[in-house]
Structures are given as C-alpha cells and as structure tokens.
Amino acid sequence: MTFNETSDPRDTSLFNCTISGAPLASYLQPWSILAGVVIAGSCLLGVPANFTIIAQLGRHLRGSSMTQRLFFNLALSDLLCLLCLPIGMYVFYSGTCLMDGLNRCLFYCFIFCVTTDLNILVLISIQRYYQVLHPEKWVKVDRMWQRILLFSVWMLGAFVALPAVFMTRNEARTEKTGGPICNNLGIKPELEAAYISFVVFSYLVLFSFYLLLVKGVKRTQMPNKKQPRATKIFIRIIAVYLVTGFFPVFLRTFYVVALFTGS
Structure with a gap:
C-alpha cells in the first residue's frame, strides 16, 4: 500500500507529478480505468442510498432495536468508505504529491472505514445467528451491552488502522522534467502481514457464522415468505461482501508474500 508525497515535508502545497512531461492519466492501464469506472459507479449509487438509510433510521434511532442500529452503523461505515x-x-489519477501528514491521515481514514465495515458485518452475522437460532441467549444481552458491542467495533477499526501511522518512505522518484521529487509511502511488510491476518481471521468468522445462520434457517423449515425480512437482507449483504471482498484480500496477500520472498 503506497502513497506519493512531496519531498519537502514543510511544503504544504500540492504538486502534480508528471512522467516525461505527460500526465499520469495518459499512462493508465486498462485495469486502472476499469477500476475507476467501478469506483465511480459505486459512489454514484451507494452514497445516495446509504445517506437515505441514515436519514430515515436516524429519526427513530433512540430506543430502536439492535437490528435497526446495525443497519444504521453499516450504512454509516459504507458511506464513509464511499x-x-x-x-x-483523484490522488491516483492526477499524480498529486501530498505532504506527509495529509497522506497518513487519508490512508488511516480509508483503512479505518474499511476495517470498521468488516467488523460491523462480523457483528451482524453473530447477532443474527443468536437472535434467530438461539433467542434465549440473545435476550440476555441487554441494551447496555449492545451499545458496548457497537462501540467496540468502531474502536477496533481505529486500532487496527494504526499501521497507517507508521508508513515509511521508500526510494525517491525524481522527475526528468525538473518537477518535484516524490517519495513513496508504504507500510512495512510485517505490519501489513499482521493486518491481512486480522482481515483473513475476520472473514473466516464471518463465513462461519454465515454458514451456521443459513443452515439453521433451513433446518427450522421456515417458509421463505415467513422469514424475518432483516434476516434475509443481512444474509444477502454478507454473501455479496464475502464474494466481492475475497479477491482484493487474495491479491494483497499475494503482493505481501512477494515482498517477503523478494527480500
């Protein structure tokens, strides 16, 4: 995971890095263009949808159930990610070189949002499993403990994102056209390996409770129309997240392994 920064940390202005006098956009690969289209589409569709959910649930959040609070927190974390x-x-396509502190802040916020999103989904899978299949156990979790659980997933995301603060500078990249000198900021392979281990563990927990929930719902022989609507929605959300989140984790793991073997 890398970002570009200006060579002088005291310089707070923004610079556009060029490659042999041409903008970065002219050297984009097809995969990066496709990624940009996917990101733009996700933002155009996801931001209004999540904002609407937050506005609707926020009006009745006081005294609401755990299910409503989970929906609200999931929409909030999704909105922050988007x-x-x-x-x-913008930073990637424009080749902008940012000062050191701003780079670290942006990187920390992004990792924090992504990690919190995963943590909330793990909590959702556990909560739905116990509330649907073991309601007698979930009743024992009172409102105070529910608030503690929701607070904990956000604090855990803030803690896990701390490696972004310890990004180190790599070799400087000098521009041939006399432009600014940019450094690559990257997380140490050891810290990134620890982060990936946490993500993989979270995915395993999420996948395990997803299977237990799906099998438990089928075992109860409850007709599909009579299943709680929230349960069906959460099952679909978790399924989509498991499918779409597997490939980025796999590619990042492959990259970190290559760093270790190359060193």
Whole structure:
C-alpha cells in the first residue's frame, strides 16, 4: 500500500507529478480505468442510498432495536468508505504529491472505514445467528451491552488502522522534467502481514457464522415468505461482501508474500 508525497515535508502545497512531461492519466492501464469506472459507479449509487438509510433510521434511532442500529452503523461505515474512494481516486489519477501528514491521515481514514465495515458485518452475522437460532441467549444481552458491542467495533477499526501511522518512505522518484521529487509511502511488510491476518481471521468468522445462520434457517423449515425480512437482507449483504471482498484480500496477500520472498 503506497502513497506519493512531496519531498519537502514543510511544503504544504500540492504538486502534480508528471512522467516525461505527460500526465499520469495518459499512462493508465486498462485495469486502472476499469477500476475507476467501478469506483465511480459505486459512489454514484451507494452514497445516495446509504445517506437515505441514515436519514430515515436516524429519526427513530433512540430506543430502536439492535437490528435497526446495525443497519444504521453499516450504512454509516459504507458511506464513509464511499466518500474516501473519490479522494483516493483523484490522488491516483492526477499524480498529486501530498505532504506527509495529509497522506497518513487519508490512508488511516480509508483503512479505518474499511476495517470498521468488516467488523460491523462480523457483528451482524453473530447477532443474527443468536437472535434467530438461539433467542434465549440473545435476550440476555441487554441494551447496555449492545451499545458496548457497537462501540467496540468502531474502536477496533481505529486500532487496527494504526499501521497507517507508521508508513515509511521508500526510494525517491525524481522527475526528468525538473518537477518535484516524490517519495513513496508504504507500510512495512510485517505490519501489513499482521493486518491481512486480522482481515483473513475476520472473514473466516464471518463465513462461519454465515454458514451456521443459513443452515439453521433451513433446518427450522421456515417458509421463505415467513422469514424475518432483516434476516434475509443481512444474509444477502454478507454473501455479496464475502464474494466481492475475497479477491482484493487474495491479491494483497499475494503482493505481501512477494515482498517477503523478494527480500
């Protein structure tokens, strides 16, 4: 995971890095263009949808059930993730060199949002499993403990994102046209390996409770129309997240392994 920064940390202005006098956009590969289209489409569809959910649930959040609070927190974390994507996309496509502190702040916010999103989904899978299949156990979790659980997933995301603060500078990249000198900021392979281990563990927990929930619902022989609507929605959300989130984790794991073997 890397970002570009200006060579002088005291310089707070923004620079556009060029390659042999041409903008970065002229050297984009097809995969990066496709990624930009996907990100733009996700933002255009996801931001209004999540904002609408937050506005509707926020009016009746006081005294609401755990299910409503989970929907609200999931929409909020999704919205924060989607708001971070256009900023990162602009920095990447424009080749902008940012000062050190701003780079670290943007990177930390992005990792925090993504990690919190995953943490909330893990909590959703556990909560739905116990509420649907073991309601007698879930009744024991009172409102105070529910608030503690929701607060914990956000704090865990803030803690896990800390490696972004310890990004180190790599070799400087000098521009042939006399432009600014940019450094690549990257997380140490050891810290990134620890982060990926946490993500993989979270995915395993999410997948395990997803299977238990699906099998439990089928075992109860409850007709599909009589299943709680929230349960069906959460099952679909988790299924989509498991499918779409597997490939980025796999590619990042492959990259980190290559760093270790190359060193």
